[in-house]
Amino acid sequence: MIVPPHATRVLLILTVTFVFYLLVMDYILYSRMQNYSIRPIKSEKNYDGKLACDIDPFCVVTVKALVLDYPNLYILSPLAAVVDHVLHISKSWTLITPNAISGFHVLVAVLAGYFVSSRSLCERRIGVILFEFRTWLDDLDGHVARMRKHITGERSDVGSAGYWVDGICDGLGCIALMVGVYFFVTKNPIRRSYDKLPKILPGLESQDISAEIINKNMRKRFAWSKVLLISGHLMIASVGWNRYISLYQNVLEADNTLLGIPKDELYIRQSEIMRSGFFWVVAVAWRLINFHSTMDYLLIAIFLDRLWVYSKLLKWFGYIVPLVVIYITEFHYLQTYAYVMRGSTEFAVTQETRNITALPNF
Template sequence: MVCPSSHVSKLLLSVFVAVLLFYLFMDFNLYLRIQNYPIDRGALGDNTTLTYKDVTWVTCKINPLCDVTVKAVLLDHTNYYLFAPLVTIMDNILEISHIQYITPNAISVFHVFVAIVSAKCISSDSLAYRRVGVLLFEVRTFLDDLDGHVARVRKNVKGERSEIGTTGYYVDGICDALGCTALLIGTFVFLKNNPPRRGYMQLPTSSDSKDAIIYKSKITSNKVSKKLFCFAAQLILSSMAWNRYIALYQDMLERNDVSVEEFVRQNEVFKSTFFFGVTWLWRVVNVHNMLHCLLLGIFCDKLWEFLRSVQYVGFVILLFVIGITEVNVTEVRKFVAQKTYTNSTNF
């Protein structure tokens, strides 16, 4: 061993806390950026005012706060603040987007195979192999960001956007679904081969010997299947709702075929604190972040504890966020489409 496992645990915990603090710091800066600087909307934007690009010290080539879009503010923290800038840096070095035979769809298909290898590792009895599987699945997520980046660069699209209805949109969705399915299968195989126990009890023995530990019965495969089925259902519900709200908000807030008054109201919605709060909730409960949490549970050897804790609570949280979002969507639709402008920002 290089160092005691307790030291490794403390190091990993410190890294985890540092990453969470970084995410909160970036969220705070994103809020200030939206409040204080105009959102670039192409021809409808006001080029005479001071923009965020004029004041930021981090180049907009890798700064995720420059191009604020609906999908960006709904995207999970890891993809938005870590993977997206890293993908851009890698593309700037390797110029992948300029290699014509490397297409976004080819990248999407390739990361399915990475997910399958990851699932194979996660099904292993060895914690070390399972951790390798977690890292491989995060590589798959990185490649998922890469295919979207390459597609946007080749179409000269700035910022995170979903091109709903295109072939690439459906190919990416199918490949993501296959990768998630592989991960869940790998997780099921591991739990089936290594069923968790209900707990243990200590039996007193003679004073000369230690207490005997007797483990209780193992969890059955049916209960493992039930908890995994509940989590899979939560992933599907989160994915469907998340993609629905991206489509709705993009249509309401990013259309350019609107009047000047509607454009002003679109920006008012973006500046609304309630809208920012709703989008922040989706950063936490969207399908990508749920997978990050599952992978964290696997990495920390707390998979069963994680599945047990979210079995029912996960549905309650998701339905709560969906309910709030539905209310917000209704209010935003009414506000943006209204005939006269008001100063109300209660969205």
């Protein structure tokens, strides 16, 4: 497919504008974290924005917000809050539960997968738009759940029924999209590769096997390899991202008086970590490679008809980059836990357990 020059220029301008917008928003967020309180510390100024707190992405700084992908943090989540303010879904539409919204966005994902499987680029682009609408619905169900539970800021209610329902629905939506990708690949063999394959394999000329059947089987095997490659990348990003959200929330958003640390001291330590450059690097890295971001990259590749290029990049970088980020994050988390929990009863018990485990057996 040849892209017209004017379309390329428009796409480039939009991309540069979007990146500039994200950089500006990140600068505002970083400045807000440095100049206003993150945890409730009496000696620090409280942030007072002009927008409603659930719309303003800078109002409440949480671990999940800091590692959330850029479109969700700065566009889709505020948009979900605006729609809720206009329609009063969380307050008045009691029959519409967060789980019902989650179930509905699975149906939207199935429809998106159907369009993505099409030979028509226009229909595939409709599928991409539908899946982005599904992503917005995912933001809406989280917003409605937090509003009804009176939870401020982006947080994962790890272990709750809603947490598991949302995770299962996200997984089903991802499967629906990957099924669409599979059928698309089986219909459209990779360029510059299958065109060079012989129509009849050597040694099979005399057998009652048509070239069409052979090529169809080849495309199916190729489609499975691509789907597994992309799915494995998504799985690593998802598992790592959810793991570190849970771990960091337990340390950096802990508010437990049973830890044996004075609350003021605990809040100061947590704020110091969240303001540090190392934590900011870890957070930005996860913004760029988390589950939602990797889904966005896949959708962009489908929209631009560059799925083959994307799969080739994944082959070389799709597993190395997430594993490197996981290694760095694990190192940072252990340092964070040791610093924040220093002197707490929980930390003392953990250290004692490690020492006992490390003793040699005689």
